[in-house]
Amino acid sequence: MTAPVQPAEFPGGPALFRLDPAVSHLNHGSFGAVPLPVQEAQAALLAEAHADPDAFFIAAPDRIERARGRVAALLHTDPAGLAFVANATEGANLALAALPLSDGDEILVTDHGYGTVVAAAARRAPLVTVRLDPGLPDEDAVREAVLAGLTPRTKAVLLDHISSPTARVIASPRLLAELRERGVLTVVDGAHAPGMLADPLAVQADFWFGNLHKWGYAPSGTAVLAVAAPYRDRIRPLVPSWEDHHGFPRSVENRATADYTGWLAAPEGLELLARLDAAKVRAHNNALAAYGAALLAQLPGLAPLPHTEGLAMRALRLPPGVAQTPEAARDLREEIAARHRIRVLIWPWPGGGGIRVCGQIYNRPEEYERLAAVLPDHLPPAA
Structure with missing residues (x-):
C-alpha cells in the first residue's frame, strides 16, 4: 500500500x-477554535461594554444589524432573511416552531441527524426516520433513500447539510429541489457548512441554520438562521423583547443584557477566512x-x-x-x-x-x- x-x-x-x-x-468540527485576531476583536467589544454599558446596549440592535449585513454579504444571502442565533440547536427550534403543521402531519428525519435537533423536531410532530447506511456510496444513493422514505403525511423534512458523524453532504441541491417539487418543506441543519462550503446557502432551503463558530472562525455561541421570504412572518422569538415590533430578524436577535460581543465579532472571523x-x-x-x-x-x-x-x-x-x-x-x-x-x-x-x-x-x-x-x-x- x-x-x-x-x-x-x-x-x-x-x-x-x-x-x-x-x-x-x-476535532475542530465539534467546537471550533477562535483565531487570535477574532479573540482580540471580541475582547475589545467586551471592554467597550464594561466601560459604558448604557451606550453599548442602547446601540446594540443597530450594531447587530450592521454585523449581520457583513455576514450576509460573505454568505451571499439577503440580510433581511438572516438572523443571528446562539447555535444551530436554537436555529432548529425557531425554524421548527414556524412550520405550518396540522394534525396528522409528519416530519421526516434521518438517523444521521444531530440528537438535540432531532429531539426538537419530535416536539413538533411525529417523526419518520430514514435509515442511511454509513456506507451508501454517493449523494444519489442518499437522495434516493430519503425520497423513498416520504409518505403522504410528510409535511417537512429535517436534513443535515453535512452530517456530523459521517462527514458527508446529505441535503444536496438536487434532493432539496425534488422535495420542493413534491410540496415538502425543507429544514436544513447546516451546522458545519459556513466556512466549510464556498456557498452554503446555495441549497435554497425553506429554513436553514448553521454555526459560524466551527469553520467560520467566529466566537463560540455564534450561528445564523436563514428563512425563505414566505415564512419570515411565522418566526417568533423564543423570548419576547423590545424589538419584537420590528419582526424577523431583529425580533429574535435582541435579548436585553445578553453578551452580544460574539455576534458583533463574527464578521471578523469570516473576513479573516477570506483574507487567508x-x-x-x-x-x-x-x-x-x-x-x-x-x-x-x-x-x-x-x-x-x-x-x-x-x-x-x-x-x-x-x-x-x-x-x-x-x-x-x-x-x-x-x-x-x-x-x-x-x-x-x-x-x-x-x-x-x-x-x-x-x-x-x-x-x-x-x-x-x-x-x-x-x-x-x-x-x-x-x-
Missing part, C-alpha cells in the same frame, strides 16, 4: 490560535483530513466511509463491537484524550461505531501520525 503523502503546513496557521500545544486538536484565501484554507484542510484518514485506513479493522470530496472531515468505521453505544463511544474518546492528549470524535453506531478526524490550519501531519500509532492500543487485537 502506498504511503500517504504529508500535506505542507499552512503558512502562519498555527500561530493564529492559542491552543494548548501539548494536545493534538483533531478561503479556497486555499479549504483545500489545505481537506488534504489534512484525507491524510489522517488514509493513515487510519491502514490499521486492521478500520474501514473508510464514503465521503463528500472537499470537506475538512473524514470518518471511518471502527472494528465490530467497538463504540456501539453512546456510553462506549464517550469512554473511548475520553480514554484517548486522557492517555495521549489527542482530541478526536468517536461516534456510536449499532454493530460498531466510528471515528472522525478533522483538518484545520493549526494542525500538523505528525498529529495524525500519533493518532494512528496509539489507536491500535484501544482496539481489539486483529484476527
Whole structure:
C-alpha cells in the first residue's frame, strides 16, 4: 500500500490560535477554535461594554444589524432573511416552531441527524426516520433513500447539510429541489457548512441554520438562521423583547443584557477566512483530513466511509463491537484524550461505531501520525 503523502503546513496557521500545544486538536468540527485576531476583536467589544454599558446596549440592535449585513454579504444571502442565533440547536427550534403543521402531519428525519435537533423536531410532530447506511456510496444513493422514505403525511423534512458523524453532504441541491417539487418543506441543519462550503446557502432551503463558530472562525455561541421570504412572518422569538415590533430578524436577535460581543465579532472571523484565501484554507484542510484518514485506513479493522470530496472531515468505521453505544463511544474518546492528549470524535453506531478526524490550519501531519500509532492500543487485537 502506498504511503500517504504529508500535506505542507499552512503558512502562519498555527500561530493564529492559542491552543494548548501539548494536545493534538483533531476535532475542530465539534467546537471550533477562535483565531487570535477574532479573540482580540471580541475582547475589545467586551471592554467597550464594561466601560459604558448604557451606550453599548442602547446601540446594540443597530450594531447587530450592521454585523449581520457583513455576514450576509460573505454568505451571499439577503440580510433581511438572516438572523443571528446562539447555535444551530436554537436555529432548529425557531425554524421548527414556524412550520405550518396540522394534525396528522409528519416530519421526516434521518438517523444521521444531530440528537438535540432531532429531539426538537419530535416536539413538533411525529417523526419518520430514514435509515442511511454509513456506507451508501454517493449523494444519489442518499437522495434516493430519503425520497423513498416520504409518505403522504410528510409535511417537512429535517436534513443535515453535512452530517456530523459521517462527514458527508446529505441535503444536496438536487434532493432539496425534488422535495420542493413534491410540496415538502425543507429544514436544513447546516451546522458545519459556513466556512466549510464556498456557498452554503446555495441549497435554497425553506429554513436553514448553521454555526459560524466551527469553520467560520467566529466566537463560540455564534450561528445564523436563514428563512425563505414566505415564512419570515411565522418566526417568533423564543423570548419576547423590545424589538419584537420590528419582526424577523431583529425580533429574535435582541435579548436585553445578553453578551452580544460574539455576534458583533463574527464578521471578523469570516473576513479573516477570506483574507487567508478561503479556497486555499479549504483545500489545505481537506488534504489534512484525507491524510489522517488514509493513515487510519491502514490499521486492521478500520474501514473508510464514503465521503463528500472537499470537506475538512473524514470518518471511518471502527472494528465490530467497538463504540456501539453512546456510553462506549464517550469512554473511548475520553480514554484517548486522557492517555495521549489527542482530541478526536468517536461516534456510536449499532454493530460498531466510528471515528472522525478533522483538518484545520493549526494542525500538523505528525498529529495524525500519533493518532494512528496509539489507536491500535484501544482496539481489539486483529484476527
